[in-house]
Amino acid sequence: MAESKVLYLQKVKNQNVSHILHKIWEHEAISRIELVQMTHLTSGTITNLTQELISHRLIKESESISDSVGRKRVNLRFDNSYYYIIGIDIGRTSVSVVLSELTGNIVDTVEYGTEGITNPEEVLALIEPYVHKLLGQAESRKRKVIGIGVSIPGPMDQRTGKLINPPGFPGWAGYPIRPTLEERFKTKVFIEDDARTSALAERWYGIGRDGRDLVFVTMGMGIGGGIVQNGRVLHGTNGLYGQIGQMSLMTHGGAGAAISYDCWENLGSIPGILKRWSGNGDFRDFIVQVRAQEPHAVKVMEDTLRMLEASLTSLINLYDPDVIVLGGKLYPYLSPHMEAIVENVRSRVFDFVQERVIIEKAFYGQMQSLMGAVALVFGHVQENPLLVLGAD
Structure with a gap:
């Protein structure tokens, strides 16, 4: 019984400290008084736990600020010194x-x-x-x-x-x-x-620092995704949550041609694009042909953009995120088309969310x-x- 009580108290302490750290990180710098207000923990608990965090060099006291009556407040922020x-x-x-x-x-x-x-x-x-x-x-x-x-x-x-x-x-x-x-x-x-680590980079160090819901899409040799909801990356029962590259897309070769289905990764990744192009050369050669307006290469690129639009629309309808973030080795070649892609995606979602469709590039790019x-x-x-x- 005593051991169970100790474990329970440790769990409560971990939750309280985690709550404090989240608030400090979200606000970059915050006073103890503000932490009491935001966490609903007692001032004594805040004082004890923040002092322990300081002693372990996880956070530090920073510059003082004055409130409306001139008293000094000390801010707390993360400590990079250890x-x-x-x-x-x-x-x-x-x-x-x-x-x-x-x-x-x-x-x-x-x-x-x-x-x-x-x-x-x-x-x-x-x-x-x-x-x-x-x-x-x-x-x-x-x-x-x-x-x-x-x-x-x-x-x-x-x-x-x-x-x-x-x-x-x-x-x-x-x-x-x-x-x-x-x-x-x-x-x-x-x-x-x-894909999930890429989402975590955005969650902790990028656009999702405030804990917003986001979908990260990485496009390169494969296509993958990371889903962040309520500040946490999701896994699913079998660890397959966010395997967006496996979404099925419908393709056809034009009038009279048979309709076929394949996953987005097989069609829209770099190997998939090269397979559909069937040209002589690597991806750089393909891009050269696109820029030279070679008809078949242009058609392959246009189909790639349409697949991206369809997939992003599905992601918005499936996950309803605050923002979709795009990255990976393929993204720089698609970025010149993003303004048109965003407008097309907005035209396909519910009217009341059209202006809230936000699609951004990855904060760290290739890193x-x-x-x-x-x-x-x-x-x-x-x-x-x-x-x-x-x-x-």
Whole structure:
């Protein structure tokens, strides 16, 4: 019974501290008086918990401000002076590593090409010396690496940290990425698929910082999505929530041609576009042909844009987000058409939400999933601060 009471009190403390951290992050800087008003916790609880957060160097007191009667208030904000986060992005053609401060400020980063490498051990061998170097840097600077976040193509088994046959990612099926990295680096590792980490980058460091609902769409060698509702990324029963690339699209070759169905990823990703183009060359050659107004290439691009419009319309109707964020390697080639795409999408949704259709580009661009790996760890700190404070 006593142990159950201790666990209950720890759970309550974790929830209260998490609530405080969320409010500080949402407002960037906030006073204790404002925290009492927003959290409905007592002033004594706020004082005790914020002092503990300060002692663990998770937050700090910042500049004082004066209220209407001239008394000084001390603001609280996140402290960047002690904790580091390491982010790792393992993609289909490259692997990247970043060292970041707690609030997303980049300290160091590196990228290696992995074209043609399908053995996970060979990929990890590229980054292992660099990660050890970053861990050594943190130790020499008397800083603590609070965790390592990994962004990698899914799907995956969150319980075991193993990948489940990710499409277009040969050699990685069943690979125990999380336990392998934890053994090698002796640091807590968090893992998530790259579409969801991209959404988390937006949730914690970008347009979704205030906790708004958003859908992140990443388009490149594949098409994936991350759904954030009430500030949290969603997974679903089998971890398949947000697998938007698997939405079925109807296609036809013109008058009299048979109607066929295929998923958005097979049609609208870079490999799908090249397959429909059937030209000689890679994606850069395709874009050259589009810009030269070669009829077939132009038709393929136009069909790609129509697929994007149809898919975005479906996403709005399915998830009703505050904002849709677009990113990935394909996005820069589609961005010149975004104004027309947004207008077409607005014309297809309910009248009363047309003006609330907001479609934005990813905050971090090509570094989105890498910073998402950092945001993955930061989100765990926000939701489970006793990982930092300890269970005392």
